[in-house]
Amino acid sequence: MVRGITGKGRVFILSFLCLSIFLGCTLDIDRSYRVLKGHDFAVWSVRFSPDGKLLASGSMDNTVILWNTATWEKTRILKGHGDSVISVAFSPDGKTLASCGKDRKVILWDVSSGAILKVFEGHAEGVWTVGFSPDGRTLASAGNDGKILLWNIRSGGLVKTLSGHTGSVNTVSFSPSGTLLASGSNDDTIILWNMRTGEPEKTLKGHESWVKSLVFSPDGKKLVSGGMDQYVFLWDVRKGEPIARLHGHSSVVFSVNVGRKGKLFASGGSDQAIILWETDSGRIVKTIKQPYGYVLSVSISPDGRTLAAGCNEKAILLFDLPEAT
Numbered sequence: 001m002v003r004g005i006t007g008k009g010r011v012f013i014l015s016f017l018c019l020s021i022f023l024g025c026t027l028d029i030d031r032s033y034r035v036l037k038g039h040d041f042a043v044w045s046v047r048f049s050p051d052g053k054l055l056a057s058g059s060m061d062n063t064v065i066l067w068n069t070a071t072w073e074k075t076r077i078l079k080g081h082g083d084s085v086i087s088v089a090f091s092p093d094g095k096t097l098a099s100c101g102k103d104r105k106v107i108l109w110d111v112s113s114g115a116i117l118k119v120f121e122g123h124a125e126g127v128w129t130v131g132f133s134p135d136g137r138t139l140a141s142a143g144n145d146g147k148i149l150l151w152n153i154r155s156g157g158l159v160k161t162l163s164g165h166t167g168s169v170n171t172v173s174f175s176p177s178g179t180l181l182a183s184g185s186n187d188d189t190i191i192l193w194n195m196r197t198g199e200p201e202k203t204l205k206g207h208e209s210w211v212k213s214l215v216f217s218p219d220g221k222k223l224v225s226g227g228m229d230q231y232v233f234l235w236d237v238r239k240g241e242p243i244a245r246l247h248g249h250s251s252v253v254f255s256v257n258v259g260r261k262g263k264l265f266a267s268g269g270s271d272q273a274i275i276l277w278e279t280d281s282g283r284i285v286k287t288i289k290q291p292y293g294y295v296l297s298v299s300i301s302p303d304g305r306t307l308a309a310g311c312n313e314k315a316i317l318l319f320d321l322p323e324a325t
Contacts, residue, residue, distance in 0.1 A: 033290070036316040038065050038074055043310030045087045045297045049094045052302040054111070056097055057316055058085030064099050066111070069301070072318070076114045080107050087129045091153075092136045100127035106141045108153070118156045122149050129171045133195075134178040142169035148183055148193075160198050164191050171213045176220045180237070184211030184225055192240065202240035206233055213255045217279060218262040224279075226253030232267050232275075234282055244282040248275045252294075259300045264322070266307055268295030274309055274319070290317055 041060035048055055054075070055067040064078040064085055083102035090097055096117065097109045106120040106127055125144035132139055138159065142148040148162035148169055167186030174181050180201065181193040190204035190211055209228035216223055222243070223235040232253055234243040251271040258265040264285060268274045274295055276285040292311035299308045300321065307319040 032319070033288075034072065034318040035292075036067060036072060036318065037314065038067075038077075038316075039063070039314050041084075041314060042294075042296060042312035043314065043316055044085060046299045046308045046310040046316060047088050047090055047297075048299050048301045048306075048308065049090045049111070050092060050302060051094055054090075054094075055299070055308055055316075056088045056090065056099075057310060058088040058099055058101070059314075060084040062101070064088055064097070064109070066097075066114075067316075069306070078109055078114055080109075080116050080119075081105060083126075086127070089130045089132055091132050092134055096153075098130040098132065098139055098141075100130045100141055100143070102126040104143075106130055106139070106151070108139070120149075120151050120156065120158075122158055123147070128168065131172045131174055131181075133174050134176060140172045140174070140181055142172050142183060144168045146185070148172060148181070150198075162193055162198060164193075164200050165189070167210070170211060173215045173223075175216045175237070176218060180216075180220075182214050182216065182223055184214045184227070186210040188227075190214060190223070190225060190235070192237070204235055204240055204242075206235075206242045206245065207231065212253060215256055215258050215265075217258055217265075218260060222279065224256045224258060224265050224267075226256045226267050226269070228252050230269075232256060232277070234279070246277065246282050248277070248284050248287065249273060254295060255297045257298045257300050259304045259321075260302050261304055264300075264304075266298045266300060268298040268309055270294040274298060274307070276307075276321070285322075288319065292317060 039059035045058040057065045062081045066076040068075045085101040088099045100106045104123045108118040127143035130141045139151045150159040165185040169185050171184040184190050191200045192202040194201040207227045211227045214225040225233045232246040249269040253269045255268045274288040292315040293313040297310035309317045
């Protein structure tokens with residue numbers, strides 16, 4: 001210890017050293033983003049509307065918020081769920097929004113008025129994912145009961161139940177043509193369902209743990225998936241085989257999303273990282289670290305210029321992206 005420094009001086013030096021160490025540990029955190037605050041608890045799902053004018057967010061506070069992307073102000077708070085909202089999805093025409101959650105309900109909302117149009121009830125346990133068919137006529141929902149339910153949007157009736165997974169179904173995605181539905185499960189597999197027959201067409205195996213998120217590329221030729229095993233997979237849809245197994249996250253990959261042009265896709269995980277990848281090569285373009293906890297959901301805007309991320313520390317983060325995503 002240097003002589004002549006008083007007790008208060010030593011405290012100051014130690015405090016300065018601790019602050020320096022802390023700052024050094026956080027230098028990799030990206031500060032170039034906007035923060036939206038409106039939810040009281042974790043934000044489980046974020047999705048842009050097809051025209052890019054709205055962002056929907058679903059939260060553990062049981063609500064869905066619609067945000068105006070021109071001003072980033074709240075346009076509406078949708079209340080109807082009795083428990084956490086886990087997933088949200090816009091219809092292809094952007095006029096309706098589906099949400100689902102732990103209360104076992106799937107709710108169809110009118111976007112312009114915020115009114116509840118329909119409530120679909122058929123799951124025995126929590127519902128973790130919803131997705132519209134490209135023609136907007138069918139809504140798929142799935143959850144902890146391991147079943148995928150297909151609903152007729154117009155009548156509100158149950159069209160078909162798809163049973164094939166042996167664990168919770170965490171994620172669904174329709175192919176751009178609407179001929180296939182992909183589902184990812186806690187049984188570590190992905191099933192590609194033939195929408196004409198309602199039967200499994202292929203079972204994709206490669207993940208070593210639960211599949212948490214998946215999405216088709218815009219041309220329908222590739223599928224991107226992420227899971228508990230920390231890996232992101234690129235799949236050849238026609239062959240049903242992996243093209244690449246990508247390791248960039250150090251923990252669970254909760255969400256993946258592909259840009260409309262298909263050049264880049266994003267992934268987010270419990271390591272507090274958002275990674276941008278080249279879809280063709282699987283090369284990492286950028287890794288973004290942020291201080292708002294787990295990244296539970298990522299969504300790329302239709303114009304490819306904005307990335308939204310829902311985090312477990314109540315925040316939605318907005319990042320600027322290269323235009324050609």
